[in-house]
Amino acid sequence: MNFGLKIPKATSGYGEWEKASYTCKLDEATACAGRAKQQLNAAPNLKGELKIEAFKMLDRLFEIVKKLEMPSKTKVEKEVMKQMHRENSKTEMGTSNLKNIIEEHSKVLGETVKEMDRLRTVIRRHEEKMDDTAQNAEKRDGGHSVGELLAEIRELKRLTQETRVRTDEAQGVIPSYAEVLSRPPAARVDKPKFSVIVGSKNVIDTSADVIEKLRGALDARRSGLKIERLRRVRDAKVVLSCASKEEMEKLSEQLKNDKNLTAEVAKNKKPLVVLKNLMAYNTDDDIRTALAEQNRHLLEDLSADETAVEVRYRRRARNQQECHAVLQVSPELWQRLTSAGRVYIDLQHVRVQDQSPLVQCTRCLAYGHGRKQCADDVDLCNYCGGPHLKSSCTQLAAAQAPKCINCTRAKLTETAHTAFGDCCPVRRKWDALARAAIAYG
Structure with missing residues (x-):
């Protein structure tokens, strides 16, 4: 009986099978039995009956080893199956828990959205009540609007914030970038508004030549003249700014009869102010008429020149039926409009805000000129600064952080904002320069 065991040819040497490695005892028993039968066949003096009996014993031993090995193998397989079952159970339990967590978060998110919608409704109702209260207060108090009180509150908050900032600086506290962005914009300090533009009668003179002639013509050290600021402008001219009208007149008087220089005040x-989300069907005359007739409480005691309004331009709004109208007004009217916060135009009660005089190109995103005057021929993305429109920006589509092209050009470290963002430090610098030439009263 061979039990299916193959008997290889006899080979010399007894150590070869000992050197072999086996995956289990059954494989090793098979090899041993086969090796033993090889040796029996190679024995010439052994009787045939003895060989057959020896083969039977070997086959019986192999069968015993096989039976002993099979239960352990089956046990290992069972343990492996149990372990796999436990792992699958844990996975199913983890998936179930994760599903429950996602459902709970979705429920909380939905409730948060509903609460935000409710708060928006409440805020809108409060704004309407405040508007009504402002109108009633104006009627009772003879024109003292709630807008003025709100302006005073905002001023107090600004002063409080400035005090806190000075305290932190005195104590050596370094604010984080987020804290700097959260601070309100610094209060605008009105630059000297009394200026004289000085040029040379000699067309070949440069601005440096004009300054040299000015020093000789004015002799400020001996005359006591007080010049707040001197800056060069185009066409080889310079601008001298004074702190008061009297100083400006004194300066103009000294230069009036100079043979080498020209001077003009x-x-x-x-x-500027902007009317937000105004219905686009309103013409320029409609706006002027509505401001004069529907907002008389804001124009009381102002002269005709002080109530003059010029519609400079209009910007597109998200709603195609609306626009943002930018108006140029007198300093007195600007103060009243920005303090009121809202004005009546036809069937609307629109917001009115201060509008920066800063001009920014929508093509190259630089300052000081508009799109029509731009020398570039490629539109830059105001989100990432790349040579494409914002609508085609891959960084915006991938929800990556924006990158301001102007701050990148200025080699600043904080560039994570758009080129039109109010928090841009380059924009703030140019905005301050643009406002220096504006009379806010």
């Missing part, structure tokens, strides 16, 4: 520009 600079006219300050009027400030």
Whole structure:
């Protein structure tokens, strides 16, 4: 009986099978039995009956080893199956728990969205009540609007914030970037508005030549003349700014009869306001009429020149039926409009805000000129600064952080904002320069 065991040819040497490695005892028993039968076949003096009996014993021993090995193998397989079952159970339990957590978070998110919608409704109702209260207060108190009180509150908050900032600086506390962005914009300090533009009668003179002639013509050290600021402008001219009208007149008088220089008083520009989300069907005349007739409480005691309104331009709004109208007004009217916060135009009660005089190109995103005057021929993305429109920006689509092209050009470290963002430090610098030529009163 061979039990299916193959008997290889006899080979010399007894150590070869000992050197072999086996995956289990059954494989090793098979090899041993086969090796023993090889040796029996190789024995020439052994009787045939003895060989057959020896083969039977070997087969019986192999069968015993096989039976002994099979239960352990089956046990291992059972343990493996149990372990796999436990792992699958844990996975199913983890998936179930994760599903429950996601459902709970989705429920909380839905409730949060509903609460936000409710708060928006409450805020809108409160704004309407405040508007009504403001109108009633104006009627009772003879024109003292709630807008003025709100402006005073905002000023107090600004002063409180400035005090806190000075305290932190005195104590050596370094604010984080987020804290700096959360601070309100610094209060605008009105630059000297009394300026004289000085040029040379000699067309070949440069601005440096004009300054040299000015020093000789004015002799400020001996005359006591007080010049707040001197800056060069185009066409080889310079601008001298004074702190008061009297100083400006004194300066103009000294230069009036000079043989080498020309002098003219600079006219300050009027400030701007913007009417937000105004219905686009309103014409320029409609806006002027509505401001004069529907908002008489804001125009009381103002002269005709002080109530003059010029519609400079309009910006597109998200709603195609609306626009943002930018108006140029007198300093006195600017103060009243920005303090009120809202005005009546036809069937609307629209927001009115201060509008920066800063001009920014929508093509190259630089300052000081508009799109029509831009020398570039490629539109830059205001989100990442790349040579494409914002609508085609891959960084915006991938929800990556924005990158301001102007701060990148200025080699600043904090660039994670758009080129149109109010928090941009380059924009704030140019905005301050643009406002320096505006008379806010």
